[in-house]
Amino acid sequence: MKVSIIGGTGFVGSAICRQLLAAGHQPRLLVRPGREHRIQDPDRCEVVAGEVSDPAALERCLAGTEAVIYLIGILREFPQRGITFDGLQRVGVEDTIAAAKRQGVERFVLMSANGIRADGTPYQRSKFLAEEALKESGLRWTIFRPSVIFGDPEGRMEFCSQLKKDIIDSPVPAPLFYSGLIPRNAGGFELAPVFIDDVAAAFVLALSESRTESQTYSLCGPQRLSWKEILTTIAAAVGKTKLMLPAPAIAVKATASLFDRYAWFPISRDQIEMLMEGNVCTENDSFARLGLVPTPFGIDRLDYLNRPA
Structure with a gap:
């Protein structure tokens, strides 16, 4: 065809x-x-x-x-x-x-x-x-x-490579976003x-x-993983232990409102909003309907993160 x-x-x-x-x-x-x-x-x-x-x-x-x-x-x-x-x-x-x-x-x-x-x-x-x-x-x-x-992004933009570059490789602690003023379940939203x-x-x-x-x-993949679990897995895949701290989404969105018009700023207000909504499937039988078996997310599938950029 x-x-x-x-x-x-x-x-x-x-x-x-x-x-x-x-x-x-x-x-x-x-x-x-x-x-x-x-x-x-x-x-x-x-x-x-x-x-x-x-x-x-x-x-x-x-x-x-x-x-x-x-x-x-x-x-x-x-x-x-x-x-x-x-x-x-x-x-x-x-x-x-x-x-x-x-x-x-x-x-x-x-x-x-x-x-x-x-x-x-x-x-x-x-x-x-x-x-x-x-x-x-x-x-x-x-x-x-x-x-x-x-x-493996083969030189293109990809979820884990972007998180490694912007968060894991950064000298500042990884942000565990949370809603409201009190950091309950920071970084607990699921993807x-x-x-x-x-x-x-x-x-x-x-x-x-x-x-x-x-x-x-x-x-959707076969696992529902929290933001914190995903960052921890990416860090482990590149041999790092990453300090993570709660980060109020409202403050990050306020900063993004000033700078997200510029490509160098790593995240937009809308991206933060969608990220914290989570991204899991309400019905997770699509691969079964297609007759396919989805691949789990894990360190063994992230070896490409160790290759030179």
């Missing part, structure tokens, strides 16, 4: 491309100019140069393919640079849906995110609206909602890290399994 991928040079996209090729599919990637060096296997992937905001590039990317996978997502927006949640996570999806219809591409697989809702942060709202647009499109769709994804190869396997399986059509899958 020839598959168009929008967002194929990122962390998730590269893993999906690798598994598509292994399964005998032919990926065609829409690649922003200057990002050609990030293509996973340039000799085996078709490449269309262009931006998702360029209608002609979208048309070229989708022409003659049988399915499209949309993966573009950002964790922070910088409107002054034209980088917004709405533009990339809603409008980009809607434009790709329209292009798919014009090109006769009926199969559409979307990467959304666990925990999205209509009344959430701008990130969550844009993902929610993209899902609604796809459901109403008339295309044969599948939606995946991963929790935080871990695995369900999901392994990158398991996420990629779900996407590739969806292309060949008609039972996945008109289905939404929340992809």
Whole structure:
């Protein structure tokens, strides 16, 4: 099957491309100019140069393919640079849906995110609206909602590598965020890290399994781990013992309100808010429904954190 991928040079996209090729599919990637060096296997992937905001590039990317996978997502927006949640996570999806219809591409697989809702942060709202647009499109769709994804980033941005860089390697104590004024259960909110190869396997399986059509899958790992447990595991994986101290979320958000417009500041107000909501699946049977077994999070899967940056 020839598959168009929008967002194929990122962390998730590269893993999906690798598994598509292994399964005998032919990926065609829409690649922003200057990002050609990030293509996973340039000799085996078709490449269309262009931006998702360029209608002609979208048309070229989708022409003659049988399915499209949309993966573009950002964790922070910088409107002054034209980088917004709405533009990339809603409008980009809607434009790709329209292009798919014009090109006769009926199969559409979307990467959304666990925990999205209509009344959430701008990130969550844009993902929610993209899902609604796809459901109403008339295309044969599948939606995946991963929790935080871990695995070898191969030089790209990834959850554990980012935490190692910003928190574990920092000389200051690791923050255990808590709500309110009294540090009850600091760092106790839970996440369900999901392994990158398991996420990629779900996407590739969806292309060949008609039972996945008109289905939404929340992809969570098999463990519910607290923020403190995750930081402790990452520190242990790199041979460190990290001092951790309670940190009031309200104070961190106040600081972020002053500086999160700048890329050098490590976290935004919305990221703190979403982090403290937790990120676990209310229903955790998606991998079982897909016939896949998720990989546990642990030191043995974090050896890539010891490689030189």
